[in-house]
Amino acid sequence: MTVDDQFPSTVPHDRQVSRRRLLQTAGVAAGLTVAWSSREALGQDAVSSPEAGATPEATPVSPPSPFSSEVDSYLRINPDGTVTLMTGKVEFGQGIRTGFAQLIAEELSIPFESVLVILGQTDQTPFDLGTFGSLSMRLTGPRIRQSGAAMRVWLSELGAAQLGQDISAVSLSGGAVVVTDDPTQMVSFADLAAGQATMRELDPEIAFKDPATYTVIGQSIPRPDVIEKVDGSLKYGIDGTIEGMVWGKIVRPPSFGATLTSIDFTEAEVAPGVVGVFHDGNFAGLAAERYEQAEAAIMMVQATWEELPATTTSENIHQVLLDTADEGVRLDETNVEPASDFDILAGITEPIELTFRGPFVSHTPIEPRNSLVQITPERVDVMTSTQDPFGVRRSVAEVLGREPETVVVTPMATGGAFGAKIVAMADVEAARLAQAFGRPVKVLWRRDEELAHGQYRPATLVSITTGLDGQGGIGGWLYNLYSASYFPENVERSEDTQNGAASDWSANIHEIYEIPNAQTFWFHSASTLPPYFWRVNGATMNTFAREVTLDVLAEMEGVDPVAFRRNLLGGNPRMMAVMDAALAKAGWTPGVGSTGTGYGIALGFDANSYVAEVARVEIDQNTGEVFVRHVDVAIDCGLVINPEAVKHQVEGSVVLGVSSALREIIKFEGGRVTNPSFAEYAPITMRESPTVDTVFVEDKSQPMSGVGEPAVAPVAGAIANAIYDLVGIRLYDLPFTADRVLAELQKQTGAATPVAVAAD
Known part of the structure; x- marks a missing residue:
């Protein structure tokens, strides 16, 4: 071309x-x-209209x-x-x-x-x-x-x-x-x-x-790009090439937060195909005529780094979250604002305290980050795999000292993103090298770079104190959320070092359920790895914690989990409708406690969409491996434009949710990721994915709401509840690995009181 x-x-x-x-x-x-x-x-x-008597200075x-x-x-x-x-x-x-x-x-x-x-x-x-x-x-x-x-x-x-x-x-x-x-x-x-x-x-x-x-809206019109995807003609960012371009590679630090103290390009700069090397502060890289030449040369670079003295690991991160939490912020999650001395838990007759833990998780797009940048006096062209072309334009313009209007971003087809391709990381790298070498530069990350040098859904801990009120309801609800937010963990805390990565999504129980007394607090804690937004953000963890807790309370009350939820949904007819639709689709009649059938339910509300999911699981009790066989999903996303496209989004959301629930955890020591490959990180494969049926609860008069993320959130909770229904063990920590499940099966005592599983 x-x-x-x-x-x-x-x-x-x-x-x-x-x-x-x-x-x-x-x-x-x-x-x-x-x-x-x-x-x-x-x-x-x-521009707000001033209220009567307001002065211009007082008008927002x-x-x-x-x-x-x-x-x-x-x-x-x-x-x-x-x-x-x-x-x-x-x-x-x-x-x-x-x-x-x-x-x-x-x-x-x-x-x-x-x-x-x-x-x-x-x-x-x-x-x-x-x-x-x-x-x-x-x-x-x-x-x-x-x-x-x-x-x-x-x-x-x-x-x-x-x-x-x-x-x-x-x-x-x-x-x-x-x-x-x-x-x-x-x-x-x-x-x-x-x-x-x-x-x-x-x-x-x-x-x-x-x-x-309507004759077009509501029709499952096939996507025009499907044929190109099947025959291989669709051009992804990874495929982008132009005449005269070279391949750039970056000298990566051994751990997050490390500082480059010295670098030696002597061997690399004379390697076959190398056109130049570049070093500016903590950024260093090179370019070569061919990709394999660039890869070979970058391995020859001798770099010395000063690493942060971080002692946090994937094994102790949740204790670190508790130990390093800031003063927290109160989220306005109570129906009636209580007096300052009001005891939110005073109405509880049977209290319980549960703790839930979630690890750092990678975005794991199939296509790693990549970008191709060409600089001319008149304009800068960027061919990239991105979620945010205008963000790329802004970032590239800033690093090159150009006006944003002179930077033209051409977004290519993207092989997965899930939040990973919002930040213009490869774009800025390619731009800096293109400026240094005076030639178009393509930067393509390897898989280990994607897993070990990107960003992550933050590790979180949720502590819930709640209980029954003696009248079939919940007497109080205290929800404390701790998220890895301040990065790097050793630097002074400020707005520049804090990113809560929307860990509070779905923390508000009143988005779904009616509970007289509820309070939610969000605490930001130290983070060894850079936290970032992940598909549906914190809603996965918060929905998991909330929906498992409701199942525990239902069993304490002596009712099935659906009946217990129904009692809390009187003011939420749209959620009630999706719950009933999911139940009907699944053909499931829930019972009290563990029934041995392997079904579980969870409800979610995100992006203004209502979702109910019923999961069916099987477990190999010799190995502890969990198999999610099928998930029934009911969704109310307002006006449905293309039913088949919505089904595809729901199915993809469920598969992603299953993978993160069963397998995914970033393991690290200090700032070093220790499992930077698919073989070690081990997301589920298509062969291991469940079948999914989707039903719509639609009112065409309702506005369109979000579809790409909401169905991710309830998956973990539905699976956890299904596991308990099947074998009677409560899992409070993600992911539900085979080792973790087997350990619980082996120590199972049959006690009614739930026992939290220790984090890895």
Whole structure:
């Protein structure tokens, strides 16, 4: 391919974000809390109206929204009558290219094939947050629908005028505005648009088409990239090459937080194919004509590092979390704010205290991080596998001292991400080497680099004090969450060294259940490894802890786990509905305590989606190995755009959840990861994955909510409860490894009081 084939040229047009200064979005990531109101997120300027009598100084003013509110930033009609949709989101298997196109095809009453989609190309699309946090359909989707509806109104007005009709007498059909009672009278979109822009603004109050008339939304239209994936023609970031490029490799530290004290390139710089070496502070690397030459040369580099005196390991991390916790923050999780001296646990007649532990976990994308950077005087081109093209643009511009608008990011197909490809690590590395050597540079991480030098879902500990109230309910709920947040653990604590990585997702029991008295506290603790956002973030650990605790309480009350939950869901009919749908799909009749059947349930609420999962397990009691045979999932994610695509997301979420629940743990000593390979880290394989059935509980009048992450959260809890149902052992620590399960089976006493399993 030529350079022009690989790096599309800039296409200037007036559909760029032009009238609103974009906010700096450094630090935005997978678990972000969007600070704008729904109106602001939809592209409206956010200026609060002063209350009566308020002075201007006392009136809070929010910053302007970073999102474009111009319809022409998102849509244009092409001379051939097709419609191009432009969005800053990227596709890495979740199906948003198809879903977004369906939204536009529906609003404009055109065939799905008539919608062309440009994703994440920073010189052609409006700014958007990265593709994370299950935000694509619930945050960007409404803006896309509004742009389609606004263009429908604009075309109807133009068409009605040209056809000499009242606007109520015309409609859209097949790429034309037609007289509804006489469709032979028509004028095409292309003729009406004639290259002009709509000059319309997004309107959050605009009316969408009646759901009863949908012909595209709700259809399982196949994803266009499937054929390319099957025949191997789809180009991933790892495949990107251009003429004249060289391969870059980085000198990696032996452990996190290490400082480079000396380096010797003598042997490496004369190795075959090496075009140059580079050293600046803690960053060092080289480049060679061929990938294998770069790999061979980097092994010849002699580097000396000063490592941090860290004593934390994967065996003692949870004690470290307790010992190094800060003062904590109170999360507002109580129905009625109690007085300061109110005892939140006073109503408990049968108390229990349970402790849950979760390890550091890797993102483990199949495709490691990679990036290709070409620098010219006029512009910088970046071809990369990323979740956040505008974040890459910002980071590369900063490290090169360029204006962001001169950096053009071309996102390639991505072979897995799960939060790993938000931070522009390979991109910045490639940019620095490209600047140093004056040639395009491709950086491709190895598997051991991905596992040992990336970021991780933080280790967490949850302590729950709760109990029954003597009347069939919960008398109080005290939830203390400790997460590895301050990195490196030996440095002074500050906002710059803290990243809680959204460990508090789903910590709020009141998001689902009605409990009169509940308090939640979140404590940030020292972290030996860099914590970062992971698919559904802390919701996996928090849902696991909450749902297992509810099963324990149900058995204490002498009722089955579903009946116990039902008593707490009176004010949550949508969650009640998904629970009943999952039960019906599973055909499971729950009993009290351990019944020997191997079924377990867990409920989750994330990204505004309601999920219930029923897992069925088997255990080899000779080895302790757990087999998750099947998971039934019911989900209410609002309006379903493409049912098959949602099913695919649910199935992938369940498999990821099963893998992290049964196998995954990053082992480390100090800042050194000691299992940096798939053979040692051992995620589950397709052969070990469960079958999954998905049912929808849908109300088409509800807005679209998140799909990419919510089904991950309940998996561990459902499996843990199924294990107890099958063999009567309670597991409180992730993962449920064969050794851990076997140890519990061997010491099983049959006691009713749950016994926590010690962490590895």
